[in-house]
Structures are given as structure tokens and as C-alpha cells.
Amino acid sequence: MTESRFARLRSIQSHAYEAAPAIRAQFDAAGLRPAQLGDAGDLARLPVFKKDAMIEQQRLAPPYGGFLAAPSAEIERIFVSPGPINEPQFRGEVDGLGFGAAFAAAGIDSSDVVLNTWSYHLVPAGLLLDEGLRSTGAAVIPAGTGGSEMQAKLIRDLGVTCICAATAYFVTLAETLEQAGHELPRDWRVKSALLGGEFGDWMGKRRRLEARYGLRTFSVYATADFGLIGFERDAQEGYEIHPDRIVQICDPVSGSPLPIGEPGEIVVTTLRPGWPLIRFGTGDVAMARALHDDGSVAHISMLQGRVGQSVKAREIFIYPRQLEDLAIAVPGIQRAQASISREGHRDCVTLRLALQDGIDPGSVTEPAQQKFRELSRLKADRVEITSSAELTAEAPLVRDLRQ
Structure with missing residues (x-):
């Protein structure tokens, strides 16, 4: 090769x-x-x-x-x-610039009826997925974006077996059917879903959706370019x-x-x-x-x-995803942030943690330091416990305080 x-x-x-x-x-x-x-x-x-x-x-x-x-x-x-x-x-170019390979690897074939909710307007997403799906022999419903109530009805009426959607929109479609009185997964034929990626505990979210709705999820990495x-x-x-x-x-x-x-x-x-x-x-x-x-x-x-969300400290980049993963991995941490400052000629990393109610700071400090080092390959110089009111959900996950 x-x-x-x-x-x-x-x-x-x-x-x-x-x-x-x-x-x-x-x-x-x-x-x-x-x-x-x-x-x-x-x-x-x-x-x-x-x-x-x-x-x-x-x-x-x-x-x-x-x-x-x-x-x-x-x-x-x-x-x-x-x-x-x-x-x-x-x-x-007949397989959607490679999407055919992704759908074939996921087991999509001529037995499938696929609801494609990605946009068909100007951007390539909808049409490329459409071409990739059709290259496997699947039947495609070119739904595009919007109209969740109508699309939820199509899932039932047309016997959809696969849904291609942003993760949040997939949840909207499922909840729309449930609110209409349908019991899922009993009341649909959906067996798989191509979901758009999210940061944070996305794999955990996928596993929970799979268990709740009786299907298998898969994803791809693709760009318009x-x-x-x-x-x-x-x-x-x-x-x-x-x-x-x-x-x-x-x-x-x-x-x-x-x-x-x-x-x-x-x-x-x-x-x-x-x-x-x-x-x-x-x-x-x-x-x-x-x-x-x-x-x-x-x-x-x-x-x-x-790339634009990263901060370099001691020649190593720190990324927001690493702080999200840390908060997920260490029980008792609500949010985490890395702050980089300069002390003399050295970059110093402070790990700031907002804890869940009733958590003893001593029980999370060492596990948080270990997990941060595992994720970033950097040793935090200090750990600072702060309140969730100060370390809000809108606060940046990585801060550069150097002048």
C-alpha cells in the first residue's frame, strides 16, 4: 500500500x-x-x-x-x-467522497431505509452522505434539516432502519415519538444511527442512547474540504x-x-x-x-x-477536551480548568477544580493530578479548589495568564 x-x-x-x-x-x-x-x-x-x-x-x-x-x-x-x-x-465521484466505505463498514446495505437529516443546502454534508448511502444499495429519505414532527412521523411510516443526524437532533426525534405515545425501541425499526460528534463524554452518551433506544451508533471524521x-x-x-x-x-x-x-x-x-x-x-x-x-x-x-482552543505550556499543548475528560474520570469533580502562568522563566500549571456538594477536597486532589498528567503529559504545579459559582460552565477550560 x-x-x-x-x-x-x-x-x-x-x-x-x-x-x-x-x-x-x-x-x-x-x-x-x-x-x-x-x-x-x-x-x-x-x-x-x-x-x-x-x-x-x-x-x-x-x-x-x-x-x-x-x-x-x-x-x-x-x-x-x-x-x-x-x-x-x-x-x-459516486461514493460520496468516501462515505460509502464508512456506511459499508457500519453494515448498511440494500435492506436499509435511511433518514438523512443533514443539510442539502449549499454545504456538502447532505449530498455526500446521500451518495455514500446509495452506493451501499440503501434507500435514502432526503429529509435535510428541520421539521422534527414530520421527520419523526416518517421514521414510523416508512420503516426507517438508520438515522443520520446530529446527536442532539437524534434525541429530539426520539423524544418527539415518545411524546406522541410511542414506546421505544418497541415502536420503531431503527437499528443504527450515524451521529455527529460532541466533546465531553460523548462515547458514554452514545452507550446510553444505544441502551435506551435499542440500536447501535457509529460516527465518522469528515470535513467539507x-x-x-x-x-x-x-x-x-x-x-x-x-x-x-x-x-x-x-x-x-x-x-x-x-x-x-x-x-x-x-x-x-x-x-x-x-x-x-x-x-x-x-x-x-x-x-x-x-x-x-x-x-x-x-x-x-x-x-x-x-487548535485555537489550545494553550502551550512547557512545550506541550493543553487542550480543553483533556479538562472535560478529567472532570468525567475523577468522581466528585464538577468542572476543571487549567491556568498557565509564568513564574520567573518557568511555565506553571494550576489545576482549578470545582467540586460537587459534600466532596472532601483531599479525596480528589491526588487523583486529579494523576489523571491530568496521564491526559496531558504535564505535571500540575498546584491544585486549587474553587466554587462552581466562580468556575462556571461558561469559563474557559484552559486559561493563559502569561503576559
């Missing part, structure tokens, strides 16, 4: 170097040529290209910012995602990377690839000839869990947060 993927990458990028000025500029800035891409180490010589830069590129060189590497006659759809960013879809990037397989937590995506987990500042288990920005290179984005920083944070022989990432964790 290593040789064939990077052989494909060299071919795609060699064409893009001639056809797409923005791609050529990335290579020229690094003093690199497409023929030199032999593995992930070579790829890392290219700078990470950020989404904000794409928005600016398209403003300066509309409509595609110099990234289009195919004749405009090959474009079948043009999506417009927030930014705005214009994203082409080409004729002959690439379509599908990763998908769940065999109930393993995290995402297996699609073969047509080359993923690296990188330091958000330097762009250098990070080792397994260290959180960093998800940087994606695609094997898609017409829209050949290379070393594109998604802004999402995860950890690598396994690597291919070529050094690229084979499997990533669930998302940890966004």
Missing part, C-alpha cells in the same frame, strides 16, 4: 504542479518537487496550509484560489461552505483513515509530525486528482494511535478539540 499510495500521490501532484498555481507555490516555497515525495517524511517538508489561507486565496483568485487541477467542464457540483470556501465535486477522512470499524474507538487520505498529526506551530499518543493538529493530504489539497491543516486536534509503514497515520483517536 505504501508504494502504491505515494506513487499515486507523486502522479497526482506532478499534474497539479503544472495545472494548479497554488499547489506549485506550496512546493516552490519548500524547495521541493512532487517527484521527491517518497514517504510521510518527505511530505512533512511542505508547510501546513491553513483553512484561513484558503479563504484568502479564493478571495484573491476566485473561484477556487488556484487549487483546481481539472478542467471546469468536469465539475458536477459546487459546494459553498462557511468562510466562504468554494469546493468542487467532479463527475464520476475532503469528504470522509476516517471512520469507525469493529467498535474500535477512534477512526480508521480512509486509504485515499494521507494523514499526519502535527505540532500546531511548527507543522512537524508528532509521535503516537501526543495530541496535535490533523493534517491531511488527499489522493483526489481534481482537488489535490496537500498538507492541509484541518484545525482539529487528535492523537495518532497507529502508523502505516510510510510514517503516515493509520488510526486516530476521537477529536480532542480545536
